[in-house]
Each structure stands twice: as structure tokens, then as C-alpha cells.
Amino acid sequence: MKRGWAEWPRGHDKRRRHTGWVSGLTTTGNPGRNERRRSYDRSRTTRDALIATAERLFAERGLDAVSLREIAAAAGSHNTGAAQYHFGDKERLLEAIFEHRATVLNARRSVLLAQATSQATSQATIQATVEAIVRPLAELVGHGQYVSFLARLQADHARDHRIRRPESGTDATFRQARDILRQALPTLPEAVFRRRFNLAMRMAIAALADYERVHATEAQPDAAAHCATDPTGRDPGGPPSGEELHDLVTDLCDLVTDLAEAMSGMLAAPSSRTTTRTVRSGESRPPAAGTPRADCQSGEDGKPCSAPPGQLPDRP
Known part of the structure; x- marks a missing residue:
């Protein structure tokens, strides 16, 4: 005897929807899942395009000369807020x-x-x-x-x-x-x-x-x-x-x-710091007058070396 719709077991309609049964026809896959996958792929493509565009614009113009809106526009996005949406800030x-x-x-x-x-x-x-x-x-x-x-x-x-x-x-x-x-x-x-x-x-x-x-x-x-x-x-x-x-x-x-x-x-290259500190501590004699000093192009503290020839600058 053919059953009416109300006589089918509870949850049967859910099982039919899960298997893709529609009016006696069978479909494959999950339409919702496929759409989510396509949405994810589009989002990933947009994100990668924003990264590549940002790298190029930052390299060409500097980090502070480019805005997130400019990056989105240059990446071809119709939404000028796309970069902010994907990354939040610079x-x-x-x-x-x-x-x-x-x-x-x-x-x-x-x-x-x-x-x-x-x-x-x-x-x-x-x-x-x-x-x-x-x-x-x-x-x-x-x-x-x-x-x-x-x-x-x-x-x-x-x-x-x-x-x-x-x-x-x-x-x-x-x-x-x-x-x-x-x-x-x-x-x-x-x-x-x-x-x-x-x-x-x-x-x-x-x-x-x-x-x-x-x-x-x-x-x-x-x-x-x-x-x-x-x-x-x-x-x-x-x-x-x-x-x-x-x-x-x-x-x-x-x-x-x-x-x-x-x-x-x-x-x-050998460090001149060891020799310099040895001389400062008095363990050896300072170089003779006129002897080139490797550390006297500038002081370790960034100040020019102003010591007279043959003497090392007095630095802390």
C-alpha cells in the first residue's frame, strides 16, 4: 500500500535532502558546500592580489606613501575597503x-x-x-x-x-x-x-x-x-x-x-676593539706618533675622534 507523506518515518525528508533526492532525481555534491568553496577561492584570489599589489606599491613609493584604499583600487577590487577587510590595518x-x-x-x-x-x-x-x-x-x-x-x-x-x-x-x-x-x-x-x-x-x-x-x-x-x-x-x-x-x-x-x-x-675580520681596550688598560704602550689608528675614524659613541696623534681618545 502506498504511504502518504505524513506516514513516512520522522526525519526521512532530511535524509532525502542530504542525499540530494529531488523529485525522483539524484544530484551529486552539496550545493551549499560548493558555493562556500567558490567564495573561499574568490576571497583567497583577492587576498593574494592585494598582497602582490601592496608589495609592488610599497617598493616603488614607500610604506607611508600608499594607503589601503589605493592598494585595493590598484589590485582591481571594486570594493575600496577590501584591503582593510582582509588585513585590518597596514x-x-x-x-x-x-x-x-x-x-x-x-x-x-x-x-x-x-x-x-x-x-x-x-x-x-x-x-x-x-x-x-x-x-x-x-x-x-x-x-x-x-x-x-x-x-x-x-x-x-x-x-x-x-x-x-x-x-x-x-x-x-x-x-x-x-x-x-x-x-x-x-x-x-x-x-x-x-x-x-x-x-x-x-x-x-x-x-x-x-x-x-x-x-x-x-x-x-x-x-x-x-x-x-x-x-x-x-x-x-x-x-x-x-x-x-x-x-x-x-x-x-x-x-x-x-x-x-x-x-x-x-x-x-679581526676586531680592533681588543687592541684598543688593551691599550686603554695600560697593558701595552700606545702606538707611536703618526701611526694609523683603526678606531679613530669616529668614536664608538658616534663622535669624531679628536685625540692628538699617538693618543687614543678617552671614552667611557
Whole structure:
């Protein structure tokens, strides 16, 4: 006997809706779930476009010269409040740029650091570790303007300090590389190492950013990757397409090598602080008149050295 609708067991209509039963036809999937998935994909696409646009505009114009509304408009969003909706404020957007790049940078740097720690000598470890810091950044040339963005950020010391929070983990391998260098230079005073490391990184980022601004528009995607495994700047898999591209790749690889050598020398150079403090304590005689003094170009406190020849300045 055919049952009426009221005679079906309680909850039967829910089971039919769950399986997609409609008027005797069967549908696959969940329309609501599919729509949520499409909405998520659209949101993710918009978010990625905002990050890429913000990176470019910050690199070109500076961090304070670009508003969230300008970023949304330049990203093609019809909603000028899209950047604020996705990130809240500019500080969070800056963090998002770091997070967006962190996966590739940390993965690449981890491989290079593993090679660096397996070196036979301390000097080789220093050279390889410095290269592990610089090379992944160089390989991003032609993939946006991240290095130029970093150069803008490092000029804003207070904001740079806030964005690079250790707990975020976005620059975990960068901090690991710094620790390796510190262990490889045990005789260098901590304050001296910190100053030299900061100076070396600023030099590297400024040099790469300058290259990026001049040549990034000419370079093709993945061009920088040609020098990833060959420090001489030649593509191990064969010549790149076109003489101009080959010159760009070679030039960039040479820049990475030069930076690694310069930064390694800067970090590993003997410190004049030990000699200076020994003389101050009276353990040895001061240098003779006319002898060049390495620390008298400027005082450690930033003041010019005004001591007469043959005498060291009296500093606390």
C-alpha cells in the first residue's frame, strides 16, 4: 500500500535532502558546500592580489606613501575597503607580505644551511652561510619586488622591528643563519658581531634592491634560478634563452658571489676593539706618533675622534 507523506518515518525528508533526492532525481555534491568553496577561492584570489599589489606599491613609493584604499583600487577590487577587510590595518598587511614569501625563502634557505653546516672549515662555513642568506633573496628577482620592499622596510627601523617578531616564524631560517655565523665567530665580541651583521645585511639588501629596480623589468621569471646551483653564474643545464637574459643571469650571480665574499670578510675580520681596550688598560704602550689608528675614524659613541696623534681618545 502506498504511504502518504505524513506516514513516512520522522526525519526521512532530511535524509532525502542530504542525499540530494529531488523529485525522483539524484544530484551529486552539496550545493551549499560548493558555493562556500567558490567564495573561499574568490576571497583567497583577492587576498593574494592585494598582497602582490601592496608589495609592488610599497617598493616603488614607500610604506607611508600608499594607503589601503589605493592598494585595493590598484589590485582591481571594486570594493575600496577590501584591503582593510582582509588585513585590518597596514601593519598586518606588511606581516602578510612576509608570510606570503616565507614558505619559499625558508625552504630554499634550509637546504643551503644544511650544506653550510657540513663545511670542513670555519671560514667555509661562514662563506656558505652568508650565501644561504643572500641567494634565496636574489632568486626572487623577477618574481615581484620583494627585495625592494625589504629595502624600504629596513629604512623604517621602528616598523621593521615590530614586523620581524621572532614568534611569527616568518624569518626562522634567517635567524638560524645568524646563529650559525655567531658560533663560527666565537672570538668576535657580541656587540661587534651584531653591528657588523646588521651592516652586512643592509649592504646586501640595498645592492640586490638596486639591481632589482634596474633589471627586474628585463628579467624573465625564473631567470635568477639559473644561478641557484652554480656560483660562477653559468646555467648548469645549458645556455639560457637569449644573450641578454644570459648576461642578466650572469650579472646577478656575480653580484651574489661578490656580496657573499664581502659580507664574509666584513664579519670575519679581526676586531680592533681588543687592541684598543688593551691599550686603554695600560697593558701595552700606545702606538707611536703618526701611526694609523683603526678606531679613530669616529668614536664608538658616534663622535669624531679628536685625540692628538699617538693618543687614543678617552671614552667611557
